[in-house]
Amino acid sequence: MSECINAYAKINIFFEIKRKRSDGYHEIDSLMQTVSIHDKVYIKKRNDSRIKLEMDKNIVPKEKNIAVKIIKYYNDYFSLSEGYDIKIEKNIPVGAGLGGSSADGAAVLRGLEKINNFSFNDKFIKSVSELGADIPFLYRKGLARVGGIGEKIDMLPYKFKDYLLIGYPNKLISSRWAYKNSNFLLTDKRKDSSILLRCLKRRDFECVYQNLFNRFEQLVFDKYPQVKQLKEDFIKYGASAASMSGSGSSVFAVYDSRTKALEAMKELQSSWYWLELAEFEY
Ligand SMILES: C[C@@](CO)(OP(=O)(O)O)[C@H](O)COP(=O)(O)OP(=O)(O)OC[C@H]1O[C@@H](n2ccc(N)nc2=O)[C@H](O)[C@@H]1O
Numbered sequence: 071m072s073e074c075i076n077a078y079a080k081i082n083i084f085f086e087i088k089r090k091r092s093d094g095y096h097e098i099d100s101l102m103q104t105v106s107i108h109d110k111v112y113i114k115k116r117n118d119s120r121i122k123l124e125m126d127k128n129i130v131p132k133e134k135n136i137a138v139k140i141i142k143y144y145n146d147y148f149s150l151s152e153g154y155d156i157k158i159e160k161n162i163p164v165g166a167g168l169g170g171s172s173a174d175g176a177a178v179l180r181g182l183e184k185i186n187n188f189s190f191n192d193k194f195i196k197s198v199s200e201l202g203a204d205i206p207f208l209y210r211k212g213l214a215r216v217g218g219i220g221e222k223i224d225m226l227p228y229k230f231k232d233y234l235l236i237g238y239p240n241k242l243i244s245s246r247w248a249y250k251n252s253n254f255l256l257t258d259k260r261k262d263s264s265i266l267l268r269c270l271k272r273r274d275f276e277c278v279y280q281n282l283f284n285r286f287e288q289l290v291f292d293k294y295p296q297v298k299q300l301k302e303d304f305i306k307y308g309a310s311a312a313s314m315s316g317s318g319s320s321v322f323a324v325y326d327s328r329t330k331a332l333e334a335m336k337e338l339q340s341s342w343y344w345l346e347l348a349e350f351e352y
Pocket residue numbers: 082085094095096097098100166167168169170172199200201202203204205218219220245246247249315316317318
């Protein structure tokens with residue numbers, strides 16, 4: 071039987087780099103939230119050990135695709151040789167800071183659980199962050215404080231009700247590049263997500279929106295001024311707040327009504343490459 075799993079994208083409501091580890095990875099402090107924009111991942115078990123992949127946009131070669139890497143990792147980890155047919159319908163822009171590859175990886179894990187009727191344990195899910203740092207969070211969905219390189223997840227019980235507009239200015243930015251060029255940013259005094267956590271505890275969402283933060287913003291704004299322009303456009307057209315997500319280049323904006331978000335979308339659609347209305351996803 072074939073399973074169809076929605077692979078939800080994420081935004082970083084808060085993102086700070088804590089320190090560089092000796093293996094080159096960076097420890098982060100982030101508040102991550104899944105949003106309604108998603109890929110569709112279809113997965114079916116085969117009778118042989120082959121792994122077949124079909125992806126509508128031919129942007130990622132099979133061997134580099136996270137979906138295939140996950141199946142291989144799973145087979146190695148549990149000493150299996152299972153084969154699967156996987157099909158990905160891609161909607162999440164690639165290299166946008168929306169976690170599209172990790173979302174597909176997490177959906178494959180959920181598919182494996184459904185097909186084989188088991189649940190992965192925490193140790194396995196943590197270990198998968200080696201393949202895609204955002205996979206442990208996207209496997210769980212919702213709102214969480216994320217630490218380590220992405221494997222430490224504290225789920226948070228708060229729910230946003232506003233509407234989102236998410237824009238992608240057609241600049242593919244690699245997370246590796248952003249982290250590599252982040253060292254000079256770290257001379258600044260580090261921020262801490264505990265300010266936002268305090269706002270959340272009081273259910274004071276205005277306070278959260280006033281404290282959105284992304285350590286990579288300045289780096290990306292300097293190199294790609296159109297990303298800064300997109301954020302300014304969102305604010306100009308009625309957003310309560312806006313911030314870049316992850317390593318960019320997408321920017322999300324928060325609107326307190328669907329009507330306001332739709333009006334902004336109408337005004338901005340012709341100026342920007344990709345713009346979508348979204349909701350917080352739990
Ligand atoms: C920046 C963030 C914030 O949520 O999101 P994106 O912009 O990618 O969506 C993530 O930390 C990105 O996660 P992800 O995109 O899954 O990273 P990976 O593919 O695992 O790693 C790509 C490369 O980025 C660097 N990397 C990644 C994660 C991390 N905590 N420290 C790092 O230094 C490493 O050089 C790694 O080889």
